[in-house]
Amino acid sequence: MRRWYVILLVAIVLLPVPAIRAQSPSLTIYSSVDEENSRKILAAFQRATGIEPRITFLSTGPALARLEAERNNPQADVWFGAPSENHIDAKLRGLTQPYGSPNAPALDARFRDKENFWVSFYMNPLGFGLNKAVLEGRKLKAPTSWQDLLDPAFRGLIQMPSPQTSGTAYTMVVTLVQLMGEDKAYAYMRQLHPNVQTYTTSGTAPSRAVAFAEVAIGIQFTPAFYQLYLRGYPLLTVFPKEGVGFEAPAISIIRGTRRETEARRLIDWMISVDGQNALGDQETFFFPVHAKAKRQAGLPSLRLVPLINIDLDFAGKNRRRLVERWVNEVLGGR
């Protein structure tokens, strides 16, 4: 027992001795795409190129916070996923480095950075997820527009994320501001407030509440709704007819990477037609950004989704102001 005690004390002292890290031929990836989908997509990448992905899963906020904290000694080579505005943020903070992939010009301009710091590789529109059982149980008509959500019959039956935490909710705020003008959009959100049961921290939490019949309507990006439908939940996905914004998750190379060649190959492959087809083949329910890529069975044609063009520049510059205004006017009622 005494020996154990001494060993433990010595172990505590020795903790600071860094372990020797093995150099293996691979690419270290911080992935903000959900684990299952990242694994499937990156396994296809490994089959195509032979490069082994070493993935750490971090949702957008923690990923950016960690990149910032590790700035002096980057631990990852690539940031994979997270909506493009966060990659703009990373670029402005000097956390990433540019790469002009030969495959990038084939993409629509809104899916890539002019200076090649990031490129989007899929996109998801905003939408309403409806629980059919709850709606029928309460004899409510399915909403088809933003205006429909204001119906007092939906009091406490809607969940949406909070723009304080969630890029999803911020996209919704920007969507409404672009559709209605800023003051009218805030008046709308104030009116919507009593119908919202809670503003969730996570951008994907509303789909959970809808699946478990805690609320009738969830507002968020749509892949989770399709996925839950696939898993057996009675969900219906609706795009409000006035228009919806979208997220376009992107990929960036982290400044100071020691594996630039492999990182570039990941970008080249991901936005090639092959890589884009992998999104559908692997059943991700993500919309590809390459016009020539296949669409997954079960996803609607993009022409049926009333997409609006999100002004990323406006969204990035006004984020703090718009969120504070939301806190003060919508939450605080001031």
Add this chain to the structure above:
Amino acid sequence: MDGSTALPATPSGPGAQLRRLLADPMVLLAAILIQGALLVFIVWPLVRVLIVSLTPGGVFSLEAYRDQLRSWYVQRAVLNSLVVGTLTAAASVVLGFAYAYTVVRTAVPMKRLFHILAILPIVSPPFVSSIAIILLFGRGGIVTSGLLGLRDFNIYGFKGLLLAQVMTFAPVAYLVLRGVLEGIDPTLEDAALNLGASRWTVFRRVLLPLAIPGVVSAFLVVFIESLADFGNPLLLAGSAFPVLSVQAYLQITGMFNLQAGAALSVLLLLPSIGAFLLYRAIIGRRRYVTVTGKPGRSSLKATSPLATWLLFASTAAVAAVVVMFYAVIAAGALARTWGVDNTPTLDALRYVFSVGWETIKDTLAIAVVSTPISGMLGMTIAFLVVRRRFPGRAGLELTSLLNFALPGTVVGIGYILAFNQRPLLLTGTMFILIACFVFRYVPVGIQAGIAVLRQIDPAIEEAAQNLGASSALTFRRVTLPLVRPAFFSALVFAFVRAMTAISAAVFLVSANWNLMTVQILSEVGSGRYNAAAAYSLVLLAIVIAAVGVIGLVLRGGYSPVQGRFL
């Protein structure tokens, strides 16, 4: 309780302290090593965070603090945090005390089962427990709508948060209080009864005063952990009910404003430090010694039959909620589609064992390594704080609490800032995860140990030393067996938290080390709720097994003292 000092007459003053220490090199060595470790793993990361919060834009300024304190939203968050923290701690201590009293001091049936059930809620698997709470207490919840007939009950906000917090933290209070109640010699109560005191008087004037160190320690740890915790608030508070820990988390991961997040976390430390000072003032220099080495036999007469059955009923009710909670999760793990199609199937469990085996092994490895370190460190610190005098002793207890009092996000960020550069390059290793868990969760062990040690007459240990035993031998053969209930609590808590902690770990995990909670999060993210529930079930099974193993090891490792210490 006679107002004399807690220690035998000792020459004081730094000179005398040093001379005593030099005569006892093992204690000196332990004190130096531990203080060094706390400096490196608690103070240094905190200093890095402080620097960030005080230098927005590279120059020293208090701007980040001023900005935050000016906002009405942050002011409300401060208030909410204090209210929820205080109420959670008060309710948890009352509940934990009643529960521990029932298990330790009454002759009711099913005590071992109650004991295990009290520990389980600490596991509280992230996200899955929020689904279970919705299914039990939500709009169509089994309890709210089914049992109580409430219509459109809203679980989000203050009520739901308080409920979840008490459920999560009352077990921690139980862990601390159980050891203390076990240490109080029942013959004292018998003596008071024989002298004609009523049972209520005995409880009020004998048991309760002797249990004060445990009550105050339990209140302190629950208050601090509830303030720093953001798991429950994140899921149940919602934006309309801001709390400080969530605000710190949001500033860092939502607004990418590290300065503001760091500043809020430092603000969060103030009430915790305040609570600590208050605790010191209450415990003071009074004596709580009841364990004097003379064997005591309990007759368990001090509780009237009516009170016993009332306690039994309320304990059973609490235990029933715990059972329901995990029954809902078990049903989810075995259902085809949790909440919709309840056809039983083993698919989810099979999936977990085929996909998640590596993760289970990794998590277990980290927990198994960090648990004994954490337990030993906790007992050693408690021993040093209560029994020895050395320079920096007062600071030791406070320092050990700091990482516990910070939100996990901030601890995680602090660790990256501190340990991502030579000479302390640790990121990406298993060490950093273990160090993080050990130094973050050791305070529960320390507090349990301190509370129990205060009851034990130092004369027992002095007797051993007078007979020629070294400090180390005395600690190992006399002190550790005497504080066994606290040691048990320390080990169990360290193990469970190492298995389930997520907030700090998110910043420290790498592709090499995957944790089960991270896996649960990802299954929830993919809509595979039954798999997430299955993982939680596996987690639960591991924890129950571990509690059993820890109990056995402690029983085997130390010869029991007259059967008094379980």
